[in-house]
Amino acid sequence: MNSFNVLFTSLAILLFATQGNAWHVWLYRDSGHRGGHIDLSGDGCVNVPDDFNDQTTSINTHGGCVRLYQHGGCSGRSIEVYPGTGAHDNLGFHDDFNDRTSSVGPCRGKRSVDYKPFQ
Template sequence: MASSKLLVSRVILLVLASCLFTSATAWKASLYRDTDFRGGHIDLSGSGCVGVPTDFNDKTSSVNTRGGCVVLYQNGGCTGKSLTLYPGTGSHNNLKKMGFNDRTSSVGNCAPRGKREVYNSFK
């Protein structure tokens, strides 16, 4: 009886840990064709790298990060030059000011805390 309770407790702990890890790395973002969150837009989300659909590739001028952190990449597969957008940092409404207008081909999540220095060194 005690061993079955211990097993159930371990399974529950594993499931909870899995949920916490997944939510910590998941992201959502809305990409807009025009500055100031205007024009056509698409909503993307994931827990890793997501390619921008062909009809929206290299056409993003502003981004709503939905309160999270996302990384925009110039090339597919989350490669090439990148721009990290943290919550509260300016110019999400005008990527031209950040030198990244009409360059986004893929979007990914930010590096976990503590890994950011290593992550940023690969840009």
């Protein structure tokens, strides 16, 4: 196998591996990305630490998509937040999800015009 094929194969494997459900988000206590914040990331469900539970008002998804859940273990009511959904500055404007986040996980698929945030 020549070096071009090795390089191409390595890049393809790396790209495929990063296309999973990896996500990264900053959760802020106050609107407008103010107040204390925490940095969470993962490729599955992550519970919000107890000292930040039910205290998220705004978020930064770093251009990606995350699903916020009302209860731990990625259960209960949920919303997906991704570029174009708005309300990153104030989750109260996104189905009144202010101060309700207890866990975070990956989005469930592609966005579409018919997209509904609650499942």
